[in-house]
Amino acid sequence: MASSGPQFQMGVEHCLAPNKAPHLPNVEFLLHIRTSLRDRNGRVLEDPWQRGTQELEVLPESVFGSEQHHNNVSRRLLEAGWLHRGHREFVLDLAFEASNSIIRKEKEEKKKKNQNNDIVRIIFRVVKIVRMEYHDELEATAMELSMQEDPKLVPATTESIRALKKTKLLEGDGDGDDIECMICMEKLVSSKTEVVTCMPCSHLFHGDCIERWLSTSHLCPLCRFPMPTDAGEH
Known part of the structure; x- marks a missing residue:
C-alpha cells in the first residue's frame, strides 16, 4: 500500500x-x-x-x-x-x-x-x-x-566561551594554509603567526568569529557540538 x-x-x-x-x-x-x-x-x-x-x-x-x-x-x-x-x-x-x-x-x-x-x-x-x-x-x-515547532537559539555561557583553547598556527607550516574559517569564509591563517580558537570538537575558527557565533548559538557551526548554556543549569 x-x-x-x-x-x-x-x-x-x-x-x-x-x-x-x-x-x-x-x-x-x-x-x-x-x-x-x-x-x-x-x-x-x-x-x-x-x-x-x-x-x-x-x-x-x-x-x-x-x-x-x-x-x-x-x-x-x-x-x-x-x-x-x-x-x-x-x-x-x-x-x-x-x-x-x-x-x-x-x-x-x-x-x-x-x-x-x-x-x-x-x-x-x-x-x-x-x-x-x-x-x-x-x-x-x-x-x-x-x-x-519553534526553533530557538540559545547562547553559550560566557565562562565556556572564555575557556576555549587558543592555538597558534604558523603560515607556511602546512597546518592552516588551505583552511578557511567557516564562519567568515576567510583564510584561517593570514599572517606569519596567527592565533585561532579551537572548539572542544577540534574545529578551528577565528577567535572573534566564534565568540560572536557562540554569543547567539551554543552549537558548533560545523558539527553542532553543544557548548554549556545557562538554560542547562535550571
Whole structure:
C-alpha cells in the first residue's frame, strides 16, 4: 500500500548574479518549492517547475548556512509538508555542505580571474509530490506542526566561551594554509603567526568569529557540538 505522506525531492543548483554591493561578500539564496499532484494511476497532473513559490534573499557569506539560516529553511520546508524531521535535516545538511563547496570554488575562480562583479546564487529546488486525495489533509497537518515547532537559539555561557583553547598556527607550516574559517569564509591563517580558537570538537575558527557565533548559538557551526548554556543549569 502506498504511503499517504508526500514525497520530497531537493536539488542544489547555482549561477552567478550581479553584485549590487561589490564591497560586501554576499551570497544570493533562492528557495523554490513546487507541489506536484499525482493521481491514483501515478500520473503527474502538474509540471513541478512551471508554478510554485520562491523566496530570494541576499545574505552575507557569514550568515549563509548558519544555524539560524538552516532553521529558517527547515521551517519553510516543514510548512510545505516535509514532516519527517530527521530526513529533512539530513537532506538540508547535505545541501548546505554542497552549497559551501560551490561558494568556495567560485571564490577561488574569481580570485584567479580578478573579478568581483558577480556573486553566487545558490538555488534549492524542492519538489513535493502528493497523492491528490491527501493534499488538503497534509496541508492542514503541516501548518499545525509548524506552529508547534519553534526553533530557538540559545547562547553559550560566557565562562565556556572564555575557556576555549587558543592555538597558534604558523603560515607556511602546512597546518592552516588551505583552511578557511567557516564562519567568515576567510583564510584561517593570514599572517606569519596567527592565533585561532579551537572548539572542544577540534574545529578551528577565528577567535572573534566564534565568540560572536557562540554569543547567539551554543552549537558548533560545523558539527553542532553543544557548548554549556545557562538554560542547562535550571
